[in-house]
Amino acid sequence: xxxxxxxxxxxxxxxxxxxxxxxxxxxxxxxxxxxxxxxxxxxxxxxxxxxxxxxxxxxxxxxxxxxxxxxxxxxxxxxxxxxxxxxxxxxxxxxxxxxxxxxxxxxxxxxxxxxxxxxxxxxxxxxxxxxxxxxxxxxxxxxxxxxxxxxxxxxxxxxxxxxxxxxxxxxx
Numbered sequence: 001x002x003x004x005x006x007x008x009x010x011x012x013x014x015x016x017x018x019x020x021x022x023x024x025x026x027x028x029x030x031x032x033x034x035x036x037x038x039x040x041x042x043x044x045x046x047x048x049x050x051x052x053x054x055x056x057x058x059x060x061x062x063x064x065x066x067x068x069x070x071x072x073x074x075x076x077x078x079x080x081x082x083x084x085x086x087x088x089x090x091x092x093x094x095x096x097x098x099x100x101x102x103x104x105x106x107x108x109x110x111x112x113x114x115x116x117x118x119x120x121x122x123x124x125x126x127x128x129x130x131x132x133x134x135x136x137x138x139x140x141x142x143x144x145x146x147x148x149x150x151x152x153x154x155x156x157x158x159x160x161x162x163x164x165x166x167x168x169x170x171x172x
Contacts, residue, residue, distance in 0.1 A: 006029050008024070051102070053130065067107045077103055099125070120149070
């Protein structure tokens with residue numbers, strides 16, 4: 001199955017000149033969604049993670065059901081101020097400003113193997129920030145994955161030596 005057939009491109013969203021790749025249409029098709037989760041399960045399993053982390057917010061849609069399918073724990077990487085309890089933060093720069101992501105302090109134990117997931121890899125400061133945040137927490141980030149990669153934005157280059165996998169990619 002070609003998953004690109006189930007991903008909708010929406011021009012000029014969220015602003016003019018941007019082509020937004022929308023996974024809503026993939027999520028709405030049970031067969032396509034099952035195929036996507038099965039393919040991600042094979043990719044993620046080879047890293048032998050203890051826990052999966054999803055990036056706010058569409059990464060939750062990927063990581064949570066995948067964790068359930070694989071019998072693993074799930075944790076969230078959220079924007080600052082969105083998680084209860086004690087948190088750890090990581091601030092990073094964007095091309096148009098800055099942002100901060102957080103995890104709960106007790107979401108991982110030192111040495112736990114983490115795979116970080118999102119729906120799409122673009123430039124990708126958020127994934128890089130999450131990698132750094134989990135490393136600060138003492139976790140071993142053994143992999144990252146997304147449904148979609150925008151190759152032309154070269155986000156993969158920011159991930160350092162952490163393996164990255166994707167199901168589909170776009171070159172423009």
